[in-house]
Amino acid sequence: MSANSPATQLRRGHVDGLPNGEIMTTTDLIPADESSLDASVAASPTPSTLGTIDSTGDVEHELNEMDASADALRNEGLLSPADHEQRKAEVERTRKLFRELQPEQRQAIIRRRRELGLQILDRELAGAAVVSVALKLNHTRLRPLFEQWWPYMNRMSLNLQRFGQSTFTRTELSTLETFLERELSKLEDYVDEQVRVASAYREQRETEMRGAGDIVFVPTIQRPSVSLEVQAYSRFAVRALQVLIKFDQTMDQFDFMVWNGIRDQSDVNEEVSRFLRKFQPLGLRSYTTHLKLMTTVRGI
Template sequence: MTTITEETNLDAASKPAAVHATTAGAPEHASGAAAHATGNDGPATTDGADGGEIELELQQMEDAATTLQKEGMISETEAEEKREQVARTRKMFRDLSPAERAAIVKRRREIGRELMDRQLSGAAVVQAAVRLNHTRLKPLFEQWWPYLNRMSINLQRFGRSTFGAEDQGAVTAFFEKQVGDLEAYVDEQLSVAQGFREKTEARLKEQGDIVFAPSVTKPSLEIGVEAYSRFSMRLLSLLMKFDKVMDHFDFLVWNGVRDQSDVDEETMRFLRKFHPIGVRGYMTHLRLMTTVRGR
């Protein structure tokens, strides 16, 4: 089973095990509260980082509220409020034009970029250079990493007072498991893609065929960031490793070994695997910020 030919179960991969952005009306993002709630609108209206249809995404939000209630992480009243917010959002989005939906996604990314420009007082940081060659990964980074980065330090500082000692442990365990699973997945993808490329290159040379070695001369994203935690650095490493996987995909497409649609399927699979940790991190960030602002 190779990286490119592996069958993809997109529906299963896209099921978030977390609260979705139905409570995005927190103060920090008041300028786009409803916008953040449903930034995952499907291929025709998103920037490529999500890929779910609006109705599917809203249904997942509703299901997540029920799941969290059963797990005891939110009360019945809070769950009902979230379901009501989903209903309002569903009605609102049915009335929006594709252009308006695209503007919502754009605003969420803009806020992510703004967040990276704000330094956090008293925080011990590690500076990191981020280079992403491929356009598909840039919106993923901008939509989720800035919030996950800020969330990771606030969880250390205010996690107990926000969630309580027991629930803080559950939240931390969720993120550790998600990141661990993603690391294993990306490591496997990189190993398989690199091995497949090497075998393909050797075979083409044996046949006397021309072997193209494409490279990206203008990256999609090249910036310096300040990471607040080891968790944030692990996420950066994940993104940049998968960017290398996509470099191998470019080689396979250029040399006619795989079709671009095959590559797109594998890329979408990664995006959807990243989605649950992005949404949960974003929502955890918002909840932590209510504690920060109350101090």
């Protein structure tokens, strides 16, 4: 691994400890060499449906969401009845395992899951046409969202083009592509509105404060949470990055509002948590699709 690789750069990040919103999956409960990520993924015939832990770290809430996700996958025709039952049973097994884990064991799972995402980010694929994107995210709460979802979304988007027809039926592939496009479009519309409204409100209040002769604080972030160049494999992956970048810009406006007493920090935290929850269905489906595609890739 080079000293300038994305994973190395992220490991040298400026934020100590584990940010809120870390992601783990049921596959993290299985001891495995991190260097054999693709092989361990391919060895699992039914991808895990357990995705992120929300910003509160509430495992029970996350497991409930994964249970509901299995139902949604079944309703959309992406899971057979047998797979559906297996997913739900897996959630119950995971719930029992997590309840029995010590806090330090949970932290170890989180760290391992993070490393697996960074390994995927580090790998270059021969023959893949890429677009390099200079990524900067100021805010720490978006860092785990990027690290743990986007590498899988990026790889999935390429493998879906290459191996989608070999992995899914025509109906399954159509349903999957429709879902991914719909969820990404909804996120794009959401962040566009968020940044537009936040910017306009900030401008209005700043003008009022300056007109009244009030002291106006203009906070800046000196060291971004993420600052690196990534290789995107598809327009889908670039669009997902733009969603993160635009919400990061929205959070810049939130910083101004908090500093100047316009909004309370707890209100801002709620807004950010809402965005993290909105991003989860797209990230989760991309992750499980990546796992299923890898069974095809490894079999070729």
